[in-house]
Amino acid sequence: MRRFAVCATVLTGALVLAGCGSDDSAAELSVSSAYMPQPVSDSMAAGFLTISNKGGTKDELTSVTSDAAGSVTVHETVDGAMQEVDSLEVPAHGRLVLASGGNHLMFEKLKRKPAQGEKVTVELHFAESGTVEVEMPVESATYTPKTGH
Amino acid sequence: MRKKTFAAAALLAAATLTLSACGSGDSDSSPVAAVSEDSSKQAATVLDQPFTKPNLVLTDTQGKQYDLRKETAGHPTLLYFGYTHCPDVCPLTMNNIAVAKKQLPKAEQDELRVVFVTTDPDRDTPAALGAWLKGIDSQVVGLTGDFTTIQTAARTVGISIEPPHKDKNGKMVSTHGTQVIAFSPKTNGGYLLYGEGVTVDQYAKDLPKIAKGQNP
Numbered sequence: 001m002r003r004f005a006v007c008a009t010v011l012t013g014a015l016v017l018a019g020c021g022s023d024d025s026a027a028e029l030s031v032s033s034a035y036m037p038q039p040v041s042d043s044m045a046a047g048f049l050t051i052s053n054k055g056g057t058k059d060e061l062t063s064v065t066s067d068a069a070g071s072v073t074v075h076e077t078v079d080g081a082m083q084e085v086d087s088l089e090v091p092a093h094g095r096l097v098l099a100s101g102g103n104h105l106m107f108e109k110l111k112r113k114p115a116q117g118e119k120v121t122v123e124l125h126f127a128e129s130g131t132v133e134v135e136m137p138v139e140s141a142t143y144t145p146k147t148g149h
Numbered sequence: 150m151r152k153k154t155f156a157a158a159a160l161l162a163a164a165t166l167t168l169s170a171c172g173s174g175d176s177d178s179s180p181v182a183a184v185s186e187d188s189s190k191q192a193a194t195v196l197d198q199p200f201t202k203p204n205l206v207l208t209d210t211q212g213k214q215y216d217l218r219k220e221t222a223g224h225p226t227l228l229y230f231g232y233t234h235c236p237d238v239c240p241l242t243m244n245n246i247a248v249a250k251k252q253l254p255k256a257e258q259d260e261l262r263v264v265f266v267t268t269d270p271d272r273d274t275p276a277a278l279g280a281w282l283k284g285i286d287s288q289v290v291g292l293t294g295d296f297t298t299i300q301t302a303a304r305t306v307g308i309s310i311e312p313p314h315k316d317k318n319g320k321m322v323s324t325h326g327t328q329v330i331a332f333s334p335k336t337n338g339g340y341l342l343y344g345e346g347v348t349v350d351q352y353a354k355d356l357p358k359i360a361k362g363q364n365p
Binding site for chain 1 (some may be wrong): 240241245248316318320322323
């Protein structure tokens, strides 16, 4: 299990990505911009993050677990409807972006309502890279990621 | 969904630029910053032909009958169609409005009607809606009732919603509207549209105008 410090700046992601490996290198993942908007109740919460792959091989996010929730699923939003997906691809030399209005993690059966300022530990399970643990900060209910410009 | 993904990618323009400078790997899978969303631009779309306020009589969170036209006549009104088993856009939209609303003078906050109509009435009972909205803003009016009635009303203001249904895993899939409609206190017409991605600051900037029925 690898633990990544989630410093959540886009700049970090850019710097990491700048060091390109050769095309057939293994997937090399890093996670940035993780956050959970403080949910309305303990029944449901969303989580967002960006997974960057500086390796030359694609990987797949296959499942997600967290001690904070009885169930974590990966969803995409299509025309205003949420759909659970089995997996999402992290392209070689690319990124998988989970952002509000699009793909997101859905936490259900939370042990308790996460509050702003807390952190939720999330394990991301990948087909190639194994498990990556992320500390996901709980932000305000109206938090919008800063985009650096 | 595709468009949204690109929009999100565009926000991470710095990382994207670095990626394109790299020049290796299969470039067609890299997100391309083809769409730029300028957050400083006007959030509202002003309608040339305002929507007529839907003739909608539903049940509020107290279990009482609520006639939308009657109750909101002469009040600035924001109307949104969503559901409570929605982790992302529905609470974000409602929280953005609620936080922006608190920046209005108290009298204008009391004048404003924020109406949340459920698109998932089977699960969103008056009690469930009330509990959820209490976590956001207790002044928000939550309405539930017959789905077809809600769907028909939504359609009159350009919002398409589908009946909740089960996906292949047996989980309920519901839809929410993608727009918030602002109705003027002067004409009662729905004259402004807000899409997704509107921030607290944008609502806060516009609400004083909406309170007077003016264009932002």
